[in-house]
Amino acid sequence: MRNLIDQMFALFDKRTESMSRNMAHNHGRRSFLAKAGAAVIGSAMLPLLPFEQAGRAYASEEEENPMDPNSCSYWRYCAIDGNLCSDCGGTLTSCPPGAEASKVSWVGTCHNPSDGKDYLVSYNDCCGRAMCNGTYCLKSERERPGYQMGLHNDINWCMANTSQGYHCTVAVLIGLAEGA
């Protein structure tokens, strides 16, 4: 969780500073920061929605196995959108060698059938390489459009990095979901 906090602080330090510098309008830095904070961090902490239906893998014909990290039906991937780094020279939680770790991420709340708990999953992109041709998965449980940026998976989360090319995506457990 330290990780998540660090990432989000890093984000605010770097990006909102530079953004604010470029804005000379009638909106104060404080109100901007406060609102951005509410939107990005707040959204990651959303309570669970009252449904628990399984998502669908992109390749729907494949065997469903919520315990197989090589399958799009793996429980952690409930809101993933990307190519699995584990199929690209990385692992479930690490980027392939030479890629750059994304500074920011979107977050899903996924149900682990083996212990019955709900986890916060940080989907981090690995950056600065051409898109890996590894297994592509798309599931959008509790995913929301860009007005809830911290839950949004239709965007390149290398956006805050120096190297912005999208390479692949990992699924990192960062917390137990509220009420789990």
Add this chain to the structure above:
Amino acid sequence: MRNLIDQMFALFDKRTESMSRNMAHNHGRRSFLAKAGAAVIGSAMLPLLPFEQAGRAYASEEEENPMDPNSCSYWRYCAIDGNLCSDCGGTLTSCPPGAEASKVSWVGTCHNPSDGKDYLVSYNDCCGRAMCNGTYCLKSERERPGYQMGLHNDINWCMANTSQGYHCTVAVLIGLAEGA
């Protein structure tokens, strides 16, 4: 044919000038020009090779029809390597709107079954656009490696243009083959 001559002259005017400017070695401009000329222009004028076997289309399962310009087995395509411009917004002999005509080309000698004659076919690339996703054909009758550059089809013939991205390929009849 005027076209071909113009193109080749344009090539020599532009490219060898700049090339020569960049060379400060112990080879004179004249001998270089003469040799390059022999290689590039000479090769386009090669006598027919003594065989007349039909080439194979890349997509070998397709219906062979040497009179159908939409088929890779079209007689003009005997040494083509590229995406057909006619499937990309252009025609058999013209680039799609907005693309740039290649200044140089490779040449094939193809047999037209309808009149029994052999024709020189200039395969020109259209340039400055992303590769078109139209029908891709590869046939290599009398095609030769880069030491016979004017017959070579494994290279981007947008190489002498300002806009060098490869878009698609046309097949233009520029002459009757020697002895036809």
Add this chain to the structure above:
Amino acid sequence: MSFKKSVMYSAILQCLVGTLMFSSAQAETKFVPEKFTVEQTIKPGPNVIVNGASWDGASKIHIYGQEELNYQGSVSAGLVSQTLPSKDGKQLYVLSHYMKRYTYGPVESAVQIFDINTLTEAKEIIVPNKAAHAIGMPGLLERNYDDSWIYVQNATPATSVTVVDKKLGKVINEVAVPGCFGIFPAKDSNKFSTLCGTGAIKSVTFNGNKYEISESKSGLFDVKKDALYVQAIRNVNGLLMIPSFNGNIYMVDDSGKAPKLVEKISITKGTEGNWAPGGYQVMSYNKSLDMIFVLMHPDAYEGSHKDASSEIWAYSMDKKKIISRSPAENLVALAVSQGKTPILFGSNEEDETVDQYTLADAKAFTFTKAGSDDKTGWSTNLQVDQ
């Protein structure tokens, strides 16, 4: 040098001409060499524009004639393109990103303006590299009502909107609208609205270099229970129609200072099978018929909001009822032509094609697949230019 060159050329020329003469003499009919040319324009008529965005190379924007689904040509851009035809349908705006080393290195984001008739570039405007690198969808690259400004949605991930003056060819403003996303231009050319994570809609009104933000009642929509898609289309009565995950159309009045919800219309009410919209551009609108067309799938569940279609529903906004349901598999984006006999175009996620649907039964007003082309590859949005 120039002497040597001309001698050289003469020799080559003689050789070429000699060969030709020889050949021509033997030919029964004189051979006339063909000319290698470039098409100057595409064929006239309305087009559909398919955004073939790439994540690690040149995005390809494909232009097809609406009637025949004939390939007219393409323009090329950088990474993760967004596309938008101009108001008069004569130009095409493309936002994309160019990295010095293609997938890394310094990034240059640009709005490029292409002339659709000639498919040539008319203008390129560099915009701040804050522009969202997003999947192709509505609401991220828009223009104001009189088409003098182009809006670009930014995300760093903090959100803002860049305002480009088309004539000046440069950025004239940047508006921070934190926690909000999507640009819905108002009929007032100095104004746009945007969806916010609080469930509010905000309107941004410009006054020279300054701008003012007004907010709708919070909770205009419920982000958890009935989230809105980032897509709004203005109907014949001047209201914005915004589709939701559950198949409601939110009718929003953006003419006042702050946006107001006028009505919420469920297009699924009374229909069995738990149908819901799905995709990246779920809805299109035909003005002459005052009818929306929506990509629908059955057995909806939390997370199915981007699932591809099973059917296209035609819904009359005037009569507030379903006019027809046409089977249409695997579409994630929809665009409809204008006029009384619409043609539908969809991005097919499974086959990676653009699909054309035409009226099969005028009385039942049902559509069937009439054409398809795979040169688009995978796409998530498309537009008609008129």
Add this chain to the structure above:
Amino acid sequence: MSFKKSVMYSAILQCLVGTLMFSSAQAETKFVPEKFTVEQTIKPGPNVIVNGASWDGASKIHIYGQEELNYQGSVSAGLVSQTLPSKDGKQLYVLSHYMKRYTYGPVESAVQIFDINTLTEAKEIIVPNKAAHAIGMPGLLERNYDDSWIYVQNATPATSVTVVDKKLGKVINEVAVPGCFGIFPAKDSNKFSTLCGTGAIKSVTFNGNKYEISESKSGLFDVKKDALYVQAIRNVNGLLMIPSFNGNIYMVDDSGKAPKLVEKISITKGTEGNWAPGGYQVMSYNKSLDMIFVLMHPDAYEGSHKDASSEIWAYSMDKKKIISRSPAENLVALAVSQGKTPILFGSNEEDETVDQYTLADAKAFTFTKAGSDDKTGWSTNLQVDQ
């Protein structure tokens, strides 16, 4: 400002930690968050490198472990890449082209040097934009014998060779070798040879900033009747082996001033079915066995020289006979590992995969397909790093 910021952060932190504490308290075992990291190195062992060149986007160079065909990772480049491992197998050289607008605009051609173990870039050297934009194949990006220079084949279409000093990180020479193509480094580090359209082979020898070109007897090979592939491999006896369209191996001695043909070995003599090599990298060589492996197809005809394989032939250069013929469909490039039990790797044109062939029958010395991976996409050449 800094005060406000820290207040802001504290509030967020408290909120986050509060939520976590609450969650953790309820959990039966304490939850330990996972760490998001980056792999520092690939797994040890020999690799095969597949050149996934792109014509309108980032080329992708894929690194696989030889034994398991496990995906180790990748490096990214610009358009139409050429690849080459360093002499010690620790680095990878990649030539590619970067256009400002991806498919048009000013072009920057670069040789990039990557460390294979970490897959990070060690150096980038800009070379003249004359470098051939060619399909991936041998002979266009090479290094001299002691690996101090990198050679780049140019084509504008006039041909020349750029010489890069690896240590200095810059271009030190450019040699015009008009009408010739392909770079075959000699054992003398100051020398390379090249194939010419006249049927001769030329050797270029450097002496400081100057160079001298010596030419073999003209007609060393017949460009029309038995053209040579642009590929040469040095055998255990120090001779260059150059395969021809008709299945002859030209044994060339490049140790003297001018190259000399020592012998021409037909690998098809006495075999029924009109077999011939086919592909972009038709041959590979295993030194310990003094054996070449060649991609072969039957019923050859003029123009079939790039047709994909039906079989892989293992031919002993020592015994001058075919050792085995293994069925292997659709390959257009071949690389063999070193050692007495070789593994073969091929680029499969039809399936767009890399295929692995291992010894199935040690006695018959025949190979069968043991693995395949589709992450490479379409490729036309590949290399082993040791």
